[in-house]
Amino acid sequence: MTGSHGPASGDPVSLGFLGGAASVTGSRFLLTHAGRRLLVDCGLYQGERELRRRNWEPFPVPPAAIDDVVLTHCHLDHCGYLPALVRDGFTGPVWATEGTAALAEIVLKDSGYLNERDAEQAREGGWSRHEVPLPLYTADDAVRAARAFRAVAFDHPVDLGGGTRVTASRAGHVLGSASVLVEIGGTSVLFSGDLGRTAHPVLRPRADPPAARTVVVESTYGDREHPEPIGLPHEVFAAAIRRTVKRGGSVLVPAFAVDRTELVLQALSEMVAAGRIPHVPVYVDSPMALAALEIYRRESQRDELRTDIDPQLARLPLLRAARTPDESKALNNPAMPCIIISASGMGTGGRVVHHLRHMLPDPRNTVVLTGYQAVGTRGRALADGAAEVKIHGRYVPVEAEIVRDEEFSVHADASEILDWLRALPERPEVVYVVHGEEAASRALAARIRAELGYTAVVPTLDERVRLG
Numbered sequence: 001m002t003g004s005h006g007p008a009s010g011d012p013v014s015l016g017f018l019g020g021a022a023s024v025t026g027s028r029f030l031l032t033h034a035g036r037r038l039l040v041d042c043g044l045y046q047g048e049r050e051l052r053r054r055n056w057e058p059f060p061v062p063p064a065a066i067d068d069v070v071l072t073h074c075h076l077d078h079c080g081y082l083p084a085l086v087r088d089g090f091t092g093p094v095w096a097t098e099g100t101a102a103l104a105e106i107v108l109k110d111s112g113y114l115n116e117r118d119a120e121q122a123r124e125g126g127w128s129r130h131e132v133p134l135p136l137y138t139a140d141d142a143v144r145a146a147r148a149f150r151a152v153a154f155d156h157p158v159d160l161g162g163g164t165r166v167t168a169s170r171a172g173h174v175l176g177s178a179s180v181l182v183e184i185g186g187t188s189v190l191f192s193g194d195l196g197r198t199a200h201p202v203l204r205p206r207a208d209p210p211a212a213r214t215v216v217v218e219s220t221y222g223d224r225e226h227p228e229p230i231g232l233p234h235e236v237f238a239a240a241i242r243r244t245v246k247r248g249g250s251v252l253v254p255a256f257a258v259d260r261t262e263l264v265l266q267a268l269s270e271m272v273a274a275g276r277i278p279h280v281p282v283y284v285d286s287p288m289a290l291a292a293l294e295i296y297r298r299e300s301q302r303d304e305l306r307t308d309i310d311p312q313l314a315r316l317p318l319l320r321a322a323r324t325p326d327e328s329k330a331l332n333n334p335a336m337p338c339i340i341i342s343a344s345g346m347g348t349g350g351r352v353v354h355h356l357r358h359m360l361p362d363p364r365n366t367v368v369l370t371g372y373q374a375v376g377t378r379g380r381a382l383a384d385g386a387a388e389v390k391i392h393g394r395y396v397p398v399e400a401e402i403v404r405d406e407e408f409s410v411h412a413d414a415s416e417i418l419d420w421l422r423a424l425p426e427r428p429e430v431v432y433v434v435h436g437e438e439a440a441s442r443a444l445a446a447r448i449r450a451e452l453g454y455t456a457v458v459p460t461l462d463e464r465v466r467l468g
Contacts, residue, residue, distance in 0.1 A: 013185040013467040015214070017459045018060050019043055020435040023051055024220055024374055025077040027435050030061065033185035036162045037066045040180060040191050040216075044080025044111070046348060048376030055081065055136055060462065064089035068160055069148075071096040072193025073177035074103035074258055077435075080111055083141035086148060094148040095158065097168055099176020099304060101149040102295045103258050108146060110257070110288040112139035114349050121392065154178065155207075172196030172206030173410055174259035175296055175304055181210050187468030190428075192217040194435070195412040195420055197226070201263055202296070202313065203304055211426040214467050219436030220372060221413040222444030227406055232276065234267045237405040240366050241277045244401070245337045249364030252400075254352045254379060256345035257289035260370055262296050263408055264341055265314035272316060283331055285322040285342040285351050322351075332358035345371055347378035347389075357391045365400040370408040375437065414444055421452060431456045432465075 011034040019041075020027030026045035031038045045051040063085045071079050071094060082094065082104075096104060115135035122133040152158050157167045163185065168178035173196040180191045190212035199205060209215075232238070244251050255261045261284065271277045284290055295301065296313060305311060322328045328351045331340050342352035356378065359365045373379035378389050382402050388395045412420065421431065431454050433445045441458045448456035459465070 011185060013187050014464050015189065015216075015432075015467055016060070016464045017432075017434065017461060019045070019054070019461070021459045021461045021463065022438050022441070023047075023461075024436050024440070025051060026054060026081075027078050028081070029191065029216060029434075030066075031182060031184055031189065033164070034162070036164065036184075037061065038160070038164060038182065038184065039066050039069045040182065041072055041078045041193075042069055042080075042082045042085055043077040046077055046346070046377070047374040051376065055084075059085065059088065062089060064091065066090050066092060068092050069094045070166055070180055070182070071100055071104060072171065072180055072191060073174055074100045074107050075174070075194070075256070076107060076111060078193070079104045079108065083108055083112055083137040083145040086145040087137055087141045092148070093150045094145070095150050095152050095160075095166060097154060097176040097178050098151045099295070099301055100178070101151050101176070103174070103176060103292055105146040105149070106288050106291045106295075107258060108142035109139055110350075112137055112142035118349065167210065169210065170204065170207040170304075172200050172203055175203065175301060179207075179209060181212055185468060187214070188212040189214045189216065189467060192420070194218055194220065195417060196410050197412055198416055198419070200306070200410055201266060202259075202306060202309060204306055206420070208423040209420060211424060213429050215421065215424070215428045215431045216434055217417060217421065217431055217444075219417070219433050219441040219444040220411045221409070222417065222433065222436045222440035224413060224440070225415055226409060226413045229407055234271070234405055234407050236403060236407075237267065237368055238271050238276045240368055240401065240403040241271075241339065244364070244366040245278050245280055247364045248337060249362065249366060249400075250334055250337050250359065251339045251366045251368060252352070252355050252359050253339065253341045253368045253370060254345050254347050254356075255289070255341050255343060255370050257286045257343040258292045259410065260345055260408060261286065261289040261341055261343070262293060262313050263410070264370060265293075265316070265319075266309070267408075268339065269314050269316050279318060280336070281318045281320055281334075281338040282316050283320045283322050283338060283340045285328050285331060285340055285355070287323060289341070289343055290321055290323070329354070331355065345379065346373050347382070353391060356389070357396055360389070360396050360398050360400050363399040363401070367400055367402050369402070369404045372409065372411060414447060417444060418447060418451060421448065421454070428454060430454075433458050
């Protein structure tokens, strides 16, 4: 089987949207053919409570009945349910690029640890509705899941057996991120994963897509365009730092540990070198971010990085690492103005939560939001101007300055997604628009129909369609 439009076999191929439909989280897509089941992405639901509750529901098919999992990249909304899947019976391989496998391992272990810690804090604080709060999964579950990773190289087809093969191409979103072409049962399906922008600050650009009869495309920014930078890069961020330091406050940057922290450090390095911001201590307060930074710096990952950047990514004279919980807590009362970069990027978990609790009530401080903030997250509440946010069962007043720097986003906007689809070598039969808030998905589907003339469908959760 070679071409994307080869003859269909006798058994039909079905595609099930088990997650990532009508929401920008929880991506899970199931291909079934002749008794074989292949799951593309195994994401965690994040954001609103109603979405998060889905993580606790039984998986729609028995995990033991799934033969393979393929991951597009390492973010939790694409890989974060994997430990639960393995715990509940999945025993097959998990196919991913080397970068995705390395980063997903630390992401999943950290997620397991945070699940355990949050359950314990809920028990001690008494804010859970359950008498004995339990974690969704544990760090040990994450370790077992990581053992299933099998590395694949970009642009090299991998035969999974049973007439199925998978090819990964660069998506340009984060290190290791891929669009995945699955050839199965005489047909082909291309999953975009999360697409990067036309140009990425650190990574080589995304590849043009291969031909496929069916395309499943993300729509995180499906109803918007990134603003064109005006003046110096990240001047909104630089100006916020200058204002905050002048009034004696500190700057908190909630940032995803993978990729976003690296981009923030790179931007700060350039600002300091150009004299645009004062020299103050910069703390990376996320063990996961520190581990991810080392993966980005590995020699084996250099072929993914742009050749015109410093492979160390950050050269700040006052860069510090807060590795222990005590070092992290000490940053809540710094001796002098500083910049704290801490995960998670939407303020939903991790060490950034206790920094928000201590820093938000002080008007001298600033919180800089550096990317997409999903509905139902603390980051979204802050972006929307909330006067208070709920943290650890208590409402915390928002007196700190809140700033958004839109230039850090490495998600393709609507026009950039259309450009990727326009580059398809052949016209697809159907484009399924997923992984977006409903308005964004529908807006992108409308543009696909109007500008490209493709059939574009926004599937519903748990919908199944026949392919080929």
